[in-house]
Amino acid sequence: MSKVHNFSAGPCILPQEVLQQASEAVINFNNLDLSLIEISHRSKDFIEVMETAQSLVKELLGVPEGYEVLFLQGGASLGFLKVPYNFMKAGGSAAYVDTGTWASNAMKEAQKVGDVIEVASSADKNYSYIPSNYPIPGEADYLHITTNNTIYGTQLKKFPISRIPVIADMSSDIFSQRINVSNFDMIYAGAQKNMGPAGTTVYIVKKSALGKTGRTIPTMLDLETHIKKESMFNTPPVFAIYVSMLTLQWLKKNGGVEWIEKVNQDKADLLYNEIDNNPLFVGVANPADRSNMNATFILTNEELKDEFDKMWQSANISGIKGHRSVGGYRASMYNALPLESVQVLVDVMKEFGQKFG
Ligand SMILES: *Cc1c(COP(=O)(O)O)cnc(C)c1O
Numbered sequence: 001m002s003k004v005h006n007f008s009a010g011p012c013i014l015p016q017e018v019l020q021q022a023s024e025a026v027i028n029f030n031n032l033d034l035s036l037i038e039i040s041h042r043s044k045d046f047i048e049v050m051e052t053a054q055s056l057v058k059e060l061l062g063v064p065e066g067y068e069v070l071f072l073q074g075g076a077s078l079g080f081l082k083v084p085y086n087f088m089k090a091g092g093s094a095a096y097v098d099t100g101t102w103a104s105n106a107m108k109e110a111q112k113v114g115d116v117i118e119v120a121s122s123a124d125k126n127y128s129y130i131p132s133n134y135p136i137p138g139e140a141d142y143l144h145i146t147t148n149n150t151i152y153g154t155q156l157k158k159f160p161i162s163r164i165p166v167i168a169d170m171s172s173d174i175f176s177q178r179i180n181v182s183n184f185d186m187i188y189a190g191a192q193k194n195m196g197p198a199g200t201t202v203y204i205v206k207k208s209a210l211g212k213t214g215r216t217i218p219t220m221l222d223l224e225t226h227i228k229k230e231s232m233f234n235t236p237p238v239f240a241i242y243v244s245m246l247t248l249q250w251l252k253k254n255g256g257v258e259w260i261e262k263v264n265q266d267k268a269d270l271l272y273n274e275i276d277n278n279p280l281f282v283g284v285a286n287p288a289d290r291s292n293m294n295a296t297f298i299l300t301n302e303e304l305k306d307e308f309d310k311m312w313q314s315a316n317i318s319g320i321k322g323h324r325s326v327g328g329y330r331a332s333m334y335n336a337l338p339l340e341s342v343q344v345l346v347d348v349m350k351e352f353g354q355k356f357g
Pocket residue numbers: 010074075076077078102146148149150169170171172190191193
């Protein structure tokens with residue numbers, strides 16, 4: 001285990017053994033005496049990486065027949081544009097739930113393509129809660145949700161029941177818990193929060209939902225382009241896909257999503273319990289909507305900031321400074337962060353409480 005406890009929100013911690021394997025492959029991949037990043041993406045060795053990564057996604061999430069797994073570039077942010085292009089009919093509309101910066105960025109991109117209906121928003125309380133009980137317009141082509149709001153520390157605990165197709169940005173909680181893929185027409189996620197390095201974005205898309213918009217889609221934005229070419233229409237981000245494959249192998253070897261879901265719950269319980277019981281801290285997100293991935297909290301006495309910062313820094317904790325739009329602290333507890341790291345943070349918080357409480 002690394003000596004640094006890495007709570008970074010993204011790019012974020014990856015398993016130490018994955019970093020080791022990745023660094024070896026950069027020098028000598030598969031005993032070819034060539035680097036992973038200097039061979040053709042159409043070579044047998046790389047095609048095997050792509051196929052393994054795709055089949056691990058299918059296996060780990062129980063992806064049903066009829067869905068395709070793609071590894072593309074552009075980040076989730078380009079996904080914000082691919083969604084309306086591929087799913088919103090010409091002259092149609094789409095429904096969006098505004099639960100944070102990323103959700104609202106997704107909405108802004110869709111507005112460039114067609115009509116957007118904002119069905120609910122938590123902007124009134126700086127996105128500290130997840131809206132519920134909103135009507136979903138039956139005439140919209142799809143409902144777009146963001147399952148985990150990385151910046152604000154909120155997470156959907158149950159997905160909306162919808163008669164129209166649901167599309168989800170799962171960038172910061174994919175592979176963290178079991179999901180039923182068949183409830184979604186598409187799931188997409190940037191790799192760098194819970195799956196690998198920045199540079200690739202995974203799309204899990206129901207094939208029968210495509211090709212129905214009646215609009216002209218630019219080649220690179222058209223998901224059918226990439227399905228036809230098996231994610232190799234142009235040069236894929238080979239390194240990011242390789243490291244994602246290693247991370248998924250690591251997840252599978254340890255017990256898969258069912259295993260990590262329990263670990264993630266234990267980590268979140270440990271930290272939120274301390275936030276709630278330590279009078280020097282207060283959680284930012286509405287307790288019922290708290291994220292198991294990103295915990296946001298602030299000090300009850302801002303004057304103690306320097307003292308607390310000194311303490312966690314000397315415990316080798318890194319990356320817990322809050323996002324500028326929330327302030328305070330944000331501890332991101334993605335899959336690769338061990339429970340022991342959360343324990344170190346909680347111990348520091350306890351000690352801080354004893355000293356200054
Ligand atoms: C980080 C993040 C994004 C942006 O991802 P990029 O890959 O940087 O474009 C989008 N949505 C969510 C939920 C995120 O956490």
